[in-house]
Amino acid sequence: MKFGGSSLASMSGVRAAARRMVATQRRGHQVVGVVSAMASTTDNLIQLARDILAKPPARELDLITSTGEVFSAALTAMAVRALGTPALALTGGQAGIHTDDTFGAARVLNVCPGRITKFLDKGGIVVVTGFQGVGSWGDVTTLGRGGSDATAVLLAAALGTETCEILTDVDGVHAVDPRLVPNARKLSQVSYLDMLRMAEAGAKVLQLCAVQLARDLGVPLHVRSSFTNVEGTRIGTVKDKTDGLVLSVAYIRESGKITVLAAEPDGGPALTTAVLDALDSHGIPILLSRAETDRVVIFVDRTKIDSSVRILYTRLIAHVEQPLVKN
Ligand code: ASP
Ligand code: MG
Secondary structure (H helix, E strand, O other), rough: OEEEEHHHHHHHHHHHHHHHHHHHHHHHOOOOOEEOOOOHHHHHHHHHHHOOOOOEEEEHHHHHHHHHHHHHHHHHHHHHHHHOOOEEEEEEOOEEEEOOOOOOOOEEEEEHHHHHHHHHHHEEEEEEOOEEEEEOOOEEEEEEOOOOHHHHHHHHHHOOOOEEEEEOOOOOOOOOOOOOOOOOOOEEEEEEEHHHHHHHHHOOOOOOOHHEEEEEEEHEEEEEEEEOOOOEEEEEEEOOOOOEEEEEEEEEHHHOOOEEEEOOOOOOHHHHHHHHHHHOOOOOOOOOOEEEOEEEEEEOOOOHHHHHHHHHHHHHHHOOOOOOOOO
């Protein structure tokens, strides 16, 4: 059960995460938690380092940023203990996550979760720091921004867990960022390939590298809200059936890039006119556009991202009937 930073933003969030893990254990599961740093902690730590030295050395920067997750893990483990359940907080290294020595973007070489399984077998809950491992010299290494997702996937694979839950502040993966379009359509089942396309086009719900690992290691993911028990989005080998031509609209704000992903792998070119017309009818200038096999990519002024994404969602996705596959 991986808890994102927004789910752990306050003490009540930490307690809620602990309650959720304990409740899951009481239903008969063994539970491993993976925690991110609280809210914007990582950004703040990086800023502090940069205030001291404009280009901080990668090794020390990893040591600093890793503390965000260390704090979360220790605190969450204590919150579990406060509920009367034995809990053990482990750093990535202590959890057996061995990496190469590429600070800031370390590659995981192997995972030896012996210490985790021992504690689970004694009836406890283990809380592991996300985002980090240990390099060949015993140094703390980090896995890149958003790396707690990768930690969760790697541990799930090494432990052979039934599920890997990604608990976050949205209730699943949506056809468009639900922070921009509050009632955006939620996808119930997404294939690894489609999730990879979405993450690579800018969807921030999951780290791209974590999706690649999940696909390569065959780990099914369940992205869901940490605040409710509503079923979220399952990512695996099955995908929703859709009548529409469009899978999703994703964007990268800093570069003004919007990607309209076609539902079919060869559906890109057929979408071009609809994409261009939609923005044209609202007078939004397109700086550059390109049709690729499975997508249409456009660039607009950065200040026009929000309105463009909303228009594209409304015109291309919202009205299409979606017969969801229920299992
Ligand atoms: N705390 C790290 C970050 O902000 C890792 C994560 O949250 O997954 O990038
Ligand atoms: Mg994240």
